[in-house]
Amino acid sequence: MLALRSGLTRALSPRTLAPQVCSSFATGPRQYDGTFYEFHTYYLKPSKMNEFLENFKKNIHLQTAHSELIGFWTVEFGGRMNKVFHIWKYDNFAHRTEVGKALAIDKEWREQLLTPSLDLTDKQESEITYLVPWCKLEKPPKEGVYELVTFQMKPGGPALWGDAFKRAVNAHVNLGYSKLIGVFHTEYGALNRVHVLWWNESADSRAAGRHQSHEDPRVVAAVRESVNYLVSQQNMLLIPTSYSPLK
Template structure:
Protein backbone atom coordinates (compact mmCIF):
# COMPACT_ATOMS: atom_id res chain seq x y z
CA UNK A 1 0.00 0.00 0.00
CA UNK A 2 2.85 2.37 0.88
CA UNK A 3 4.50 1.65 -2.47
CA UNK A 4 1.22 2.32 -4.27
CA UNK A 5 0.80 5.69 -2.53
CA UNK A 6 4.39 6.61 -3.34
CA UNK A 7 3.91 5.81 -7.01
CA UNK A 8 0.65 7.76 -7.11
CA UNK A 9 2.33 10.79 -5.51
CA UNK A 10 5.08 10.75 -8.11
CA UNK A 11 2.55 10.48 -10.93
CA UNK A 12 0.59 13.45 -9.65
CA UNK A 13 3.80 15.47 -9.39
CA UNK A 14 4.31 15.17 -13.16
CA UNK A 15 2.61 18.18 -14.78
CA UNK A 16 0.20 17.42 -17.55
CA UNK A 17 0.82 19.63 -20.62
CA UNK A 18 -1.80 22.35 -20.93
CA UNK A 19 -3.18 22.89 -24.44
CA UNK A 20 -2.25 26.32 -25.78
CA UNK A 21 -4.92 28.47 -27.40
CA UNK A 22 -3.38 30.28 -30.34
CA UNK A 23 -4.62 32.55 -33.11
CA UNK A 24 -2.89 33.57 -36.30
CA UNK A 25 -2.70 37.11 -34.87
CA UNK A 26 -1.30 35.98 -31.50
CA UNK A 27 1.68 37.72 -29.96
CA UNK A 28 3.81 34.57 -29.78
CA UNK A 29 5.86 35.05 -32.97
CA UNK A 30 6.40 38.69 -32.07
CA UNK A 31 8.31 37.70 -28.95
CA UNK A 32 11.21 36.99 -31.30
CA UNK A 33 10.72 40.02 -33.54
CA UNK A 34 10.08 43.37 -31.90
CA UNK A 35 9.68 45.22 -35.19
CA UNK A 36 6.66 47.50 -35.22
CA UNK A 37 5.20 50.21 -37.44
CA UNK A 38 4.02 53.64 -36.42
CA UNK A 39 1.05 54.91 -38.42
CA UNK A 40 0.84 58.71 -38.48
CA UNK A 41 -2.00 60.79 -39.90
CA UNK A 42 -1.77 64.58 -40.14
CA UNK A 43 -4.81 66.69 -40.92
CA UNK A 44 -3.55 69.97 -42.34
CA UNK A 45 -5.20 73.36 -42.15
CA UNK A 46 -7.14 74.43 -45.24
CA UNK A 47 -4.88 75.99 -47.90
CA UNK A 48 -1.72 74.79 -46.10
CA UNK A 49 -1.34 71.40 -47.80
CA UNK A 50 1.01 72.55 -50.57
CA UNK A 51 3.18 74.58 -48.22
CA UNK A 52 3.56 71.63 -45.86
CA UNK A 53 4.33 69.13 -48.60
CA UNK A 54 6.92 71.32 -50.30
CA UNK A 55 8.76 71.76 -47.01
CA UNK A 56 8.70 68.04 -46.19
CA UNK A 57 9.78 67.05 -49.70
CA UNK A 58 12.77 69.35 -49.51
CA UNK A 59 13.87 68.23 -46.05
CA UNK A 60 12.65 64.65 -45.55
CA UNK A 61 16.24 63.38 -45.80
CA UNK A 62 16.92 64.98 -42.42
CA UNK A 63 14.20 62.85 -40.84
CA UNK A 64 14.98 59.59 -42.65
CA UNK A 65 18.57 59.83 -41.40
CA UNK A 66 17.15 58.78 -38.02
CA UNK A 67 14.78 55.91 -38.94
CA UNK A 68 13.19 54.13 -41.88
CA UNK A 69 10.24 55.65 -43.71
CA UNK A 70 8.05 52.89 -45.19
CA UNK A 71 5.68 55.11 -47.14
CA UNK A 72 4.19 58.58 -47.34
CA UNK A 73 0.86 59.34 -49.03
CA UNK A 74 -1.67 62.09 -49.55
CA UNK A 75 -5.29 61.10 -49.00
CA UNK A 76 -7.32 61.35 -52.21
CA UNK A 77 -10.67 59.94 -51.01
CA UNK A 78 -12.08 58.90 -47.66
CA UNK A 79 -12.81 61.27 -44.81
CA UNK A 80 -11.32 64.68 -44.38
CA UNK A 81 -9.39 66.39 -47.19
CA UNK A 82 -5.93 67.96 -46.74
CA UNK A 83 -4.68 64.83 -45.01
CA UNK A 84 -1.38 62.94 -45.23
CA UNK A 85 -0.60 59.45 -43.96
CA UNK A 86 2.86 57.96 -43.34
CA UNK A 87 4.37 54.80 -41.86
CA UNK A 88 7.64 54.53 -39.92
CA UNK A 89 9.45 51.32 -39.02
CA UNK A 90 11.23 50.62 -35.70
CA UNK A 91 13.20 47.61 -34.49
CA UNK A 92 11.67 47.82 -31.00
CA UNK A 93 10.51 50.39 -28.45
CA UNK A 94 14.05 51.15 -27.28
CA UNK A 95 14.95 51.95 -30.88
CA UNK A 96 12.04 54.39 -31.16
CA UNK A 97 13.05 56.07 -27.90
CA UNK A 98 16.56 56.63 -29.20
CA UNK A 99 15.24 57.93 -32.51
CA UNK A 100 12.95 60.43 -30.78
CA UNK A 101 15.86 61.64 -28.66
CA UNK A 102 18.00 62.04 -31.78
CA UNK A 103 15.26 63.98 -33.57
CA UNK A 104 14.87 66.33 -30.62
CA UNK A 105 18.61 67.09 -30.73
CA UNK A 106 18.74 67.48 -34.51
CA UNK A 107 18.80 71.25 -34.93
CA UNK A 108 18.40 71.14 -38.71
CA UNK A 109 15.27 69.00 -38.52
CA UNK A 110 13.82 71.04 -35.65
CA UNK A 111 14.21 74.19 -37.74
CA UNK A 112 12.06 72.47 -40.38
CA UNK A 113 9.41 70.74 -38.30
CA UNK A 114 8.66 73.42 -35.69
CA UNK A 115 7.32 75.96 -38.23
CA UNK A 116 5.39 73.15 -39.96
CA UNK A 117 3.57 72.27 -36.74
CA UNK A 118 1.62 75.50 -37.14
CA UNK A 119 0.24 74.11 -40.44
CA UNK A 120 -1.14 70.95 -38.83
CA UNK A 121 -4.66 70.99 -37.43
CA UNK A 122 -4.66 67.49 -35.94
CA UNK A 123 -2.27 64.55 -35.50
CA UNK A 124 -3.13 60.90 -34.87
CA UNK A 125 -0.87 57.88 -34.57
CA UNK A 126 -1.10 54.19 -33.74
CA UNK A 127 1.55 51.60 -32.96
CA UNK A 128 0.96 48.44 -34.98
CA UNK A 129 2.53 45.06 -35.63
CA UNK A 130 2.60 43.33 -38.97
CA UNK A 131 0.59 40.15 -38.40
CA UNK A 132 2.68 36.94 -38.32
CA UNK A 133 1.06 35.40 -41.40
CA UNK A 134 2.09 38.09 -43.86
CA UNK A 135 5.17 40.12 -44.69
CA UNK A 136 5.47 43.63 -46.03
CA UNK A 137 5.32 43.44 -49.82
CA UNK A 138 6.61 45.99 -52.30
CA UNK A 139 4.35 46.50 -55.32
CA UNK A 140 5.84 45.81 -58.77
CA UNK A 141 5.35 49.37 -60.04
CA UNK A 142 3.77 52.70 -59.21
CA UNK A 143 0.08 52.77 -58.45
CA UNK A 144 -2.48 53.76 -55.84
CA UNK A 145 -3.02 52.38 -52.35
CA UNK A 146 -6.11 51.65 -50.33
CA UNK A 147 -5.96 51.63 -46.54
CA UNK A 148 -8.91 49.68 -45.16
CA UNK A 149 -9.52 50.08 -41.43
CA UNK A 150 -11.51 47.39 -39.63
CA UNK A 151 -12.78 47.82 -36.08
CA UNK A 152 -13.43 44.33 -34.73
CA UNK A 153 -15.49 43.21 -31.75
CA UNK A 154 -13.82 43.12 -28.30
CA UNK A 155 -12.23 39.78 -27.57
CA UNK A 156 -9.12 40.13 -29.66
CA UNK A 157 -7.68 37.92 -32.38
CA UNK A 158 -8.51 34.77 -30.41
CA UNK A 159 -12.12 35.57 -31.28
CA UNK A 160 -11.93 36.91 -34.85
CA UNK A 161 -8.36 36.47 -36.10
CA UNK A 162 -8.76 33.25 -38.08
CA UNK A 163 -11.95 34.37 -39.84
CA UNK A 164 -10.35 37.69 -40.74
CA UNK A 165 -7.32 35.92 -42.19
CA UNK A 166 -9.52 33.76 -44.40
CA UNK A 167 -11.36 36.84 -45.72
CA UNK A 168 -8.11 38.59 -46.62
CA UNK A 169 -6.61 35.50 -48.26
CA UNK A 170 -9.74 34.98 -50.33
CA UNK A 171 -9.12 38.31 -52.06
CA UNK A 172 -5.36 37.76 -52.40
CA UNK A 173 -5.38 34.16 -53.59
CA UNK A 174 -7.96 34.87 -56.28
CA UNK A 175 -5.97 37.82 -57.62
CA UNK A 176 -8.50 40.61 -57.20
CA UNK A 177 -5.97 42.96 -55.62
CA UNK A 178 -2.42 42.96 -54.24
CA UNK A 179 -1.77 42.91 -50.51
CA UNK A 180 0.98 45.14 -49.13
CA UNK A 181 0.51 44.34 -45.44
CA UNK A 182 -1.90 43.59 -42.60
CA UNK A 183 -1.30 45.38 -39.30
CA UNK A 184 -2.85 44.92 -35.85
CA UNK A 185 -2.89 47.73 -33.29
CA UNK A 186 -0.82 47.49 -30.13
CA UNK A 187 -1.44 51.08 -29.01
CA UNK A 188 -4.37 53.17 -30.19
CA UNK A 189 -7.86 51.87 -30.90
CA UNK A 190 -7.60 48.21 -29.86
CA UNK A 191 -9.12 45.38 -31.89
CA UNK A 192 -8.35 47.43 -34.99
CA UNK A 193 -6.80 45.97 -38.12
CA UNK A 194 -5.27 48.00 -40.94
CA UNK A 195 -5.06 46.38 -44.37
CA UNK A 196 -2.93 48.13 -46.99
CA UNK A 197 -3.73 47.20 -50.59
CA UNK A 198 -2.14 48.21 -53.90
CA UNK A 199 -3.74 48.61 -57.31
CA UNK A 200 -2.56 50.02 -60.62
CA UNK A 201 -5.25 52.70 -60.55
CA UNK A 202 -8.47 53.69 -58.84
CA UNK A 203 -10.39 52.21 -61.77
CA UNK A 204 -8.61 48.84 -61.59
CA UNK A 205 -9.32 48.79 -57.86
CA UNK A 206 -13.02 49.40 -58.54
CA UNK A 207 -13.13 46.65 -61.17
CA UNK A 208 -11.45 44.12 -58.87
CA UNK A 209 -13.77 45.00 -56.03
CA UNK A 210 -16.88 44.54 -58.16
CA UNK A 211 -15.65 41.18 -59.43
CA UNK A 212 -14.79 39.93 -55.95
CA UNK A 213 -18.27 40.83 -54.70
CA UNK A 214 -19.70 38.44 -57.28
CA UNK A 215 -17.32 35.59 -56.43
CA UNK A 216 -19.06 33.12 -54.07
CA UNK A 217 -15.69 32.08 -52.58
CA UNK A 218 -14.95 35.63 -51.48
CA UNK A 219 -18.53 36.24 -50.38
CA UNK A 220 -18.47 33.16 -48.13
CA UNK A 221 -15.19 34.14 -46.47
CA UNK A 222 -16.25 37.75 -45.95
CA UNK A 223 -19.65 36.73 -44.59
CA UNK A 224 -17.92 34.75 -41.85
CA UNK A 225 -15.59 37.62 -40.94
CA UNK A 226 -18.28 40.32 -40.76
CA UNK A 227 -19.89 38.46 -37.86
CA UNK A 228 -17.10 39.99 -35.76
CA UNK A 229 -17.04 43.42 -37.40
CA UNK A 230 -18.07 46.64 -35.62
CA UNK A 231 -17.25 49.16 -38.33
CA UNK A 232 -14.98 49.77 -41.28
CA UNK A 233 -13.71 52.66 -43.36
CA UNK A 234 -11.16 53.19 -46.10
CA UNK A 235 -9.00 55.80 -47.77
CA UNK A 236 -7.53 55.97 -51.26
CA UNK A 237 -3.88 57.00 -50.93
CA UNK A 238 -1.61 58.57 -53.53
CA UNK A 239 2.14 58.08 -52.90
CA UNK A 240 4.14 61.31 -52.86
CA UNK A 241 7.37 61.67 -54.84
CA UNK A 242 9.66 60.82 -51.93
CA UNK A 243 7.66 57.81 -50.66
CA UNK A 244 9.66 54.54 -50.68
CA UNK A 245 6.44 52.68 -51.49
CA UNK A 246 5.24 53.93 -54.86
Protein backbone atom coordinates (compact mmCIF):
# COMPACT_ATOMS: atom_id res chain seq x y z
CA MET A 1 0.00 0.00 0.00
CA LEU A 2 1.13 3.59 -0.45
CA ALA A 3 4.78 2.79 -0.90
CA LEU A 4 6.82 5.74 -2.15
CA ARG A 5 6.43 6.35 -5.86
CA SER A 6 9.62 4.48 -6.71
CA GLY A 7 8.32 1.46 -4.81
CA LEU A 8 5.15 1.33 -6.87
CA THR A 9 6.94 0.72 -10.18
CA ARG A 10 9.17 -1.61 -9.21
CA ALA A 11 16.79 -19.84 -0.93
CA LEU A 12 19.54 -20.58 -1.63
CA SER A 13 19.50 -24.35 -2.02
CA PRO A 14 21.70 -26.21 0.48
CA ARG A 15 24.73 -28.03 -0.86
CA THR A 16 24.01 -31.64 -1.63
CA LEU A 17 26.20 -33.03 1.12
CA ALA A 18 25.64 -30.26 3.68
CA PRO A 19 23.85 -31.22 6.88
CA GLN A 20 20.33 -29.82 7.14
CA VAL A 21 18.57 -28.63 10.27
CA CYS A 22 14.81 -28.95 10.06
CA SER A 23 12.08 -27.25 12.06
CA SER A 24 8.32 -27.29 11.70
CA PHE A 25 8.48 -23.49 11.88
CA ALA A 26 10.64 -23.32 8.76
CA THR A 27 8.80 -25.87 6.61
CA GLY A 28 5.24 -26.41 5.47
CA PRO A 29 2.57 -24.20 3.87
CA ARG A 30 4.63 -21.01 3.81
CA GLN A 31 6.97 -22.58 1.31
CA TYR A 32 4.18 -23.57 -1.09
CA ASP A 33 1.55 -20.87 -0.58
CA GLY A 34 2.64 -17.60 -2.14
CA THR A 35 0.28 -15.48 -0.03
CA PHE A 36 2.11 -12.81 1.93
CA TYR A 37 1.27 -9.82 4.08
CA GLU A 38 2.81 -6.40 3.65
CA PHE A 39 3.27 -4.44 6.86
CA HIS A 40 3.29 -0.66 6.54
CA THR A 41 4.21 1.78 9.26
CA TYR A 42 3.74 5.51 8.68
CA TYR A 43 5.30 8.15 10.90
CA LEU A 44 3.19 11.26 10.47
CA LYS A 45 4.13 14.88 10.85
CA PRO A 46 3.16 16.32 14.25
CA SER A 47 -0.45 17.56 14.38
CA LYS A 48 -1.27 15.86 11.04
CA MET A 49 -2.74 12.62 12.39
CA ASN A 50 -6.41 13.64 12.16
CA GLU A 51 -6.02 15.04 8.66
CA PHE A 52 -4.27 11.87 7.51
CA LEU A 53 -6.92 9.57 9.00
CA GLU A 54 -9.81 11.60 7.63
CA ASN A 55 -8.36 11.49 4.14
CA PHE A 56 -7.89 7.73 4.36
CA LYS A 57 -11.41 7.26 5.63
CA LYS A 58 -12.75 9.24 2.68
CA ASN A 59 -10.58 7.62 0.01
CA ILE A 60 -9.59 4.17 1.27
CA HIS A 61 -11.92 2.60 -1.31
CA LEU A 62 -9.50 3.74 -4.02
CA GLN A 63 -6.89 1.40 -2.57
CA THR A 64 -9.13 -1.49 -1.52
CA ALA A 65 -10.40 -1.66 -5.09
CA HIS A 66 -6.97 -3.11 -5.88
CA SER A 67 -5.66 -4.66 -2.63
CA GLU A 68 -7.15 -6.52 0.34
CA LEU A 69 -6.83 -4.57 3.56
CA ILE A 70 -6.43 -6.76 6.65
CA GLY A 71 -6.25 -4.08 9.30
CA PHE A 72 -5.55 -0.39 9.85
CA TRP A 73 -4.62 0.93 13.28
CA THR A 74 -3.29 3.96 15.08
CA VAL A 75 -0.50 3.34 17.59
CA GLU A 76 -1.66 4.28 21.08
CA PHE A 77 1.39 3.19 23.08
CA GLY A 78 4.82 1.84 22.23
CA GLY A 79 7.23 3.98 20.22
CA ARG A 80 6.89 7.28 18.49
CA MET A 81 3.61 9.20 18.55
CA ASN A 82 1.64 10.10 15.40
CA LYS A 83 2.11 6.61 14.01
CA VAL A 84 -0.20 4.36 11.99
CA PHE A 85 0.18 0.70 11.08
CA HIS A 86 -1.63 -1.30 8.41
CA ILE A 87 -1.48 -4.75 6.82
CA TRP A 88 -2.25 -5.65 3.19
CA LYS A 89 -2.61 -9.12 1.69
CA TYR A 90 -1.28 -10.29 -1.69
CA ASP A 91 -1.59 -13.65 -3.43
CA ASN A 92 2.06 -13.55 -4.53
CA PHE A 93 4.67 -11.11 -5.82
CA ALA A 94 3.18 -11.08 -9.32
CA HIS A 95 -0.10 -9.97 -7.79
CA ARG A 96 1.59 -7.15 -5.93
CA THR A 97 3.37 -6.05 -9.12
CA GLU A 98 0.03 -5.97 -10.96
CA VAL A 99 -1.47 -3.86 -8.19
CA GLY A 100 1.47 -1.46 -8.33
CA LYS A 101 1.09 -1.02 -12.07
CA ALA A 102 -2.65 -0.43 -11.77
CA LEU A 103 -2.17 2.17 -9.05
CA ALA A 104 0.57 3.94 -10.99
CA ILE A 105 -1.92 4.80 -13.75
CA ASP A 106 -4.84 5.48 -11.42
CA LYS A 107 -5.04 9.27 -11.46
CA GLU A 108 -7.80 9.45 -8.87
CA TRP A 109 -5.81 7.32 -6.41
CA ARG A 110 -2.64 9.36 -6.94
CA GLU A 111 -4.34 12.73 -6.50
CA GLN A 112 -6.77 11.90 -3.70
CA LEU A 113 -4.92 9.33 -1.61
CA LEU A 114 -1.21 9.03 -2.45
CA THR A 115 -0.12 12.65 -2.79
CA PRO A 116 -2.02 13.98 0.27
CA SER A 117 -0.72 11.09 2.37
CA LEU A 118 2.90 11.65 1.34
CA ASP A 119 2.57 15.34 2.14
CA LEU A 120 1.55 14.47 5.71
CA THR A 121 4.16 11.75 6.26
CA ASP A 122 7.69 12.03 7.65
CA LYS A 123 8.77 8.42 7.15
CA GLN A 124 7.50 5.07 5.89
CA GLU A 125 8.59 1.52 6.60
CA SER A 126 7.55 -1.64 4.77
CA GLU A 127 8.08 -5.34 5.48
CA ILE A 128 7.03 -8.46 3.61
CA THR A 129 5.89 -11.22 5.96
CA TYR A 130 4.42 -14.70 5.80
CA LEU A 131 2.15 -16.37 8.28
CA VAL A 132 4.07 -19.15 9.99
CA PRO A 133 2.92 -22.65 8.95
CA TRP A 134 1.38 -23.49 12.32
CA CYS A 135 -0.82 -20.41 12.42
CA LYS A 136 -3.72 -19.13 10.36
CA LEU A 137 -5.11 -15.62 10.34
CA GLU A 138 -7.92 -15.40 12.90
CA LYS A 139 -10.70 -12.89 13.54
CA PRO A 140 -11.62 -11.53 16.97
CA PRO A 141 -14.99 -12.31 18.57
CA LYS A 142 -15.89 -8.62 18.79
CA GLU A 143 -14.36 -5.16 18.69
CA GLY A 144 -11.39 -4.51 20.94
CA VAL A 145 -7.76 -3.44 20.96
CA TYR A 146 -4.72 -5.09 19.44
CA GLU A 147 -1.15 -5.60 20.49
CA LEU A 148 1.65 -6.08 18.00
CA VAL A 149 4.67 -7.68 19.64
CA THR A 150 7.82 -7.67 17.53
CA PHE A 151 10.59 -10.10 18.45
CA GLN A 152 14.08 -9.73 17.03
CA MET A 153 15.61 -13.18 17.35
CA LYS A 154 19.24 -14.29 17.22
CA PRO A 155 20.78 -15.10 13.82
CA GLY A 156 20.20 -18.66 12.70
CA GLY A 157 16.58 -18.48 11.63
CA PRO A 158 13.57 -20.56 12.62
CA ALA A 159 15.60 -23.77 12.37
CA LEU A 160 17.40 -22.52 15.50
CA TRP A 161 14.67 -20.82 17.53
CA GLY A 162 11.38 -21.65 15.81
CA ASP A 163 10.22 -24.53 17.99
CA ALA A 164 10.97 -22.72 21.25
CA PHE A 165 9.18 -19.63 19.97
CA LYS A 166 6.15 -21.68 18.97
CA ARG A 167 5.92 -23.21 22.44
CA ALA A 168 6.08 -19.76 24.06
CA VAL A 169 3.26 -18.39 21.89
CA ASN A 170 1.09 -21.47 22.32
CA ALA A 171 1.52 -21.37 26.08
CA HIS A 172 -0.34 -18.05 26.10
CA VAL A 173 -2.92 -19.22 23.56
CA ASN A 174 -3.71 -22.57 25.12
CA LEU A 175 -4.19 -21.06 28.56
CA GLY A 176 -6.51 -18.33 27.26
CA TYR A 177 -4.55 -15.28 28.34
CA SER A 178 -5.04 -13.51 25.00
CA LYS A 179 -6.60 -14.09 21.57
CA LEU A 180 -4.04 -14.80 18.87
CA ILE A 181 -4.73 -13.18 15.49
CA GLY A 182 -1.57 -14.15 13.63
CA VAL A 183 2.15 -14.87 13.78
CA PHE A 184 4.18 -13.41 10.92
CA HIS A 185 7.79 -14.14 9.95
CA THR A 186 9.62 -11.39 8.06
CA GLU A 187 10.86 -12.27 4.58
CA TYR A 188 11.95 -8.77 3.49
CA GLY A 189 13.01 -6.36 6.19
CA ALA A 190 15.03 -7.20 9.28
CA LEU A 191 15.64 -10.95 9.19
CA ASN A 192 15.06 -13.23 12.17
CA ARG A 193 12.10 -11.03 13.11
CA VAL A 194 8.68 -12.33 14.13
CA HIS A 195 5.54 -10.26 14.67
CA VAL A 196 2.77 -11.61 16.89
CA LEU A 197 -0.60 -9.88 16.63
CA TRP A 198 -2.90 -10.31 19.65
CA TRP A 199 -6.45 -9.16 20.36
CA ASN A 200 -7.89 -8.17 23.72
CA GLU A 201 -11.24 -6.81 24.73
CA SER A 202 -9.59 -3.74 26.28
CA ALA A 203 -6.22 -2.46 27.42
CA ASP A 204 -7.19 -3.34 30.99
CA SER A 205 -8.09 -6.93 30.12
CA ARG A 206 -4.78 -7.23 28.31
CA ALA A 207 -2.93 -5.98 31.40
CA ALA A 208 -4.81 -8.41 33.65
CA GLY A 209 -4.06 -11.37 31.36
CA ARG A 210 -0.41 -10.40 31.14
CA HIS A 211 -0.05 -10.25 34.91
CA GLN A 212 -1.72 -13.64 35.31
CA SER A 213 0.44 -15.25 32.63
CA HIS A 214 3.61 -14.00 34.32
CA GLU A 215 2.59 -15.95 37.42
CA ASP A 216 1.73 -19.14 35.54
CA PRO A 217 4.66 -21.61 35.76
CA ARG A 218 3.67 -23.21 32.43
CA VAL A 219 4.02 -19.88 30.60
CA VAL A 220 7.14 -18.93 32.52
CA ALA A 221 8.85 -22.19 31.55
CA ALA A 222 8.01 -21.79 27.85
CA VAL A 223 9.04 -18.14 27.74
CA ARG A 224 12.27 -18.83 29.61
CA GLU A 225 13.29 -21.26 26.87
CA SER A 226 12.40 -18.85 24.05
CA VAL A 227 14.19 -15.81 25.49
CA ASN A 228 17.49 -17.64 25.19
CA TYR A 229 17.25 -16.78 21.51
CA LEU A 230 15.84 -13.25 21.92
CA VAL A 231 17.75 -10.09 20.99
CA SER A 232 15.03 -7.47 21.57
CA GLN A 233 11.28 -7.05 21.83
CA GLN A 234 8.88 -4.16 21.19
CA ASN A 235 5.19 -3.98 22.07
CA MET A 236 2.67 -1.59 20.51
CA LEU A 237 -0.94 -1.11 21.56
CA LEU A 238 -3.04 -0.60 18.43
CA ILE A 239 -6.47 1.00 18.10
CA PRO A 240 -8.41 -0.03 14.97
CA THR A 241 -9.79 2.72 12.75
CA SER A 242 -13.44 2.77 11.72
CA TYR A 243 -12.48 1.40 8.28
CA SER A 244 -10.23 -1.41 9.55
CA PRO A 245 -11.58 -4.90 8.70
CA LEU A 246 -10.05 -6.17 11.92
CA LYS A 247 -11.91 -4.27 14.64
